[in-house]
Amino acid sequence: SPVWDTGLAVHALLEANLALDKAIMQKAADWLVERQILDVIGDWGANARGVRPGGWAFQYWNDYYPDVDDTAVVVMALHRVDPNRYSEAIERGAEWIIGMQSGNGGWGAFDKDNEHHFLQHIPFADHGALLDPPTADVSARCLSMLAQLGYGYEIEAVSR
Numbered sequence: 001s002p003v004w005d006t007g008l009a010v011h012a013l014l015e016a017n018l019a020l021d022k023a024i025m026q027k028a029a030d031w032l033v034e035r036q037i038l039d040v041i042g043d044w045g046a047n048a049r050g051v052r053p054g055g056w057a058f059q060y061w062n063d064y065y066p067d068v069d070d071t072a073v074v075v076m077a078l079h080r081v082d083p084n085r086y087s088e089a090i091e092r093g094a095e096w097i098i099g100m101q102s103g104n105g106g107w108g109a110f111d112k113d114n115e116h117h118f119l120q121h122i123p124f125a126d127h128g129a130l131l132d133p134p135t136a137d138v139s140a141r142c143l144s145m146l147a148q149l150g151y152g153y154e155i156e157a158v159s160r
Helices: 002-015 022-034 068-081 087-099 117-121 136-148
Strands: none
Touching: 002 022, 002 068, 022 068, 068 087, 068 136, 087 136
16 A cells, blocks of 8 residues: 555654655655545444544545554654644544544454454355454554654553
C-alpha cells in the first residue's frame, strides 16, 4: 500500500536520523494528510458509536474501511516530520485509534470488539475473515504511537 509504505518509510528515516531533505519529508507528510478519512463512518462505526472518523485506509478510495495499523504508522510519521504543522491530523488519528480500542484493551485492524467466534461456523466464513480480534502486533503499534505522542498510564487506553 502506498499509504503504509510512505508512512513506514518516513517514520523509519526520521527515527534513524537519515532524512537529509526535510522538504521531501514534508511533501510525503502532506500527501498522507490528504488521504486521511475525516467524513465517512464505515462499518467500524457499528461497534464504535460516537467515534469520529480520522483514520487512513490501506487501499486507495476505501473510505469505509480505514485501519488502525496504517493509522498508527501515519500518525507516528507525521509526528516525526512536524508535530505542530500536522497537529490536527495527528490528534484526529489518535482520537480515532483510542476510540477503536476493544474492551479487552487490544486493537484489531479494522473493527472494535469483533470476536464473535460463532461466525466461523458459517460455510463461507473461511480463514476467519468475518472476525477482527485484537492482535499483539496491531496493539503494540497503537501503544507505540500513543507513547510517541506522550500518552502514559494516566489515560485509560494505555493503562488497559
